[in-house]
Amino acid sequence: MTDFATQLLENLEAQLNEIGVENDLIKAAESSIKATIITLEKLKTHFVRYEFENKVDEITFFKFVKPQFVSKLIYHNEVYNIESNRPFGGTKYLRKYFSSELSKLKCYFNENMEFYKYYRTGSVYLDKKYFVRGRYDIKLTLDSSYFQADNRFTTSHDFKVAKILANDLLQVYLERELLKLDNKAVPYSITEKQVQKWTGSKVALIELIYALHAEGVFNNGTTDLKETAKFFEETFDIDLGQFHRTFFEIRARKSERTKFLNSLKETLVRRMDEVDE
Template identity: 70%
Template sequence: MKETALRLLEDLETQLKEIELAKKETIEHVEDSIRKTISVLETLKTNFVKYKFESKKDEISFFRDIKPQFVSKLIYYNEIYNIMTNKPFGGNKTLRKYYTGELAKLKSFYTENVEFFKYYRNGNTYLDNKYFVRGRYDIKLTLDSFYFQADSRFSTSHDFKVAKIMANNLIQNYLESEIVKIENKAPLFNLTERQVQKWTGTKIALIELVYALHAEGVFNNGASDLKETAKFFEEVFDVDLGQFHRTFFEMRARKADRTKFLNSLRDTLVRRMDEVDEI
């Protein structure tokens, strides 16, 4: 099931990128993206309901790590559609107030779900059997009302909340970029040729580093989305990481030394420290 889902996700991301390139930052772009995501989600569900997990661990992995990546895209594009169609007429001051208000809504969601947010971002697993297994909901664990109307074959009590967290990170980026446009701020990066640092190591090594830093939660207090973090590194180091999700799963499958690059970094740094001590 995991391989099927990952192939669908890869295809979806490719098609969404093509839509973006053809109709960037337009209502049509968002509408087409919503329709495409719904279509792929229906395909995922059709495949899913026929599948029986071999273990609870596999079921948890699907609802915690895989399904939210699909649903988050639908939430994101739907919210962007609402933001775009409800945008008020007026000058920069009016628009800035509008976007700031939308950012405040994201903050409210975080405040209302702060305990789960910390649980998820810190990589905790002790409640996964309740959060990400079907039919194991606990009313005391902050349930969304929609859960009781959702298809119980394809939903757990908290997989939608994970998707919402992912989507909110992307929505925040969108809103902040719109505010930057209003304020005519300089680009985030305006480097001279001599200042550019091009990544000359392997892509696998950089992907290993990106995943490690994201897992540690060192960006935006742990609130950064993995895809946006990877995109940031691609832009900064002028490198295309490709299907980094697939590369990560290949790294996980290594029989030995799964963190080869990180181990090498540690050893190199220790040697440098030893050399300095000897001077």
């Protein structure tokens, strides 16, 4: 399941990166929604026929894997709605509009504070209730949508995890829109002429980051991994999300664990051979 889901996620992220070049945010969001829905259908079709070896694998899928897909759908759908309803008017109206959207994120946080704390701190003591199918507890703040969802592909709290991940992205998007209104430079932004956009998959970039960090090529090996990841996020204007979890999935590959690095080597050797001819 890990290999299948990882490949699906890589393909989806590559599609979303291509779509992201589109200047029209509404069109880009619409295309992103369609691409993500198609990918989720593939994941679901494969999953409903799959039997986990144990509860740990099932928990891992619903706590860390599925939310990565669903969060993208939530995020792009929210961006589509926000941009579609963007009011006509001056800076004052737009600032009020985006600030209101930020307030909605804060409200969701306040309403789900206990689960935020549970998830952010890496707690596991309720995982069997939160992330195993059919183990819902009505006392654990369930979303009403859970009771209408396909219970073969849903646990009581995997959607909440996806919502948390999506809200993180939405907060960045909304804060940047507010900065634009104030005519302030967006942090770490680069002029259009200088932009170098990472168009490979996020998984590939994370694999590269870990390799470079392991080699100790930054500041004589003294740079923290988190700082290194942040540098790449800022440089390529990309959100790597829970890169530690992605690395865990890379490690769990049954074959060719360093797939991207192997591909880099093969491509470079081929380029050298072509030059030598």
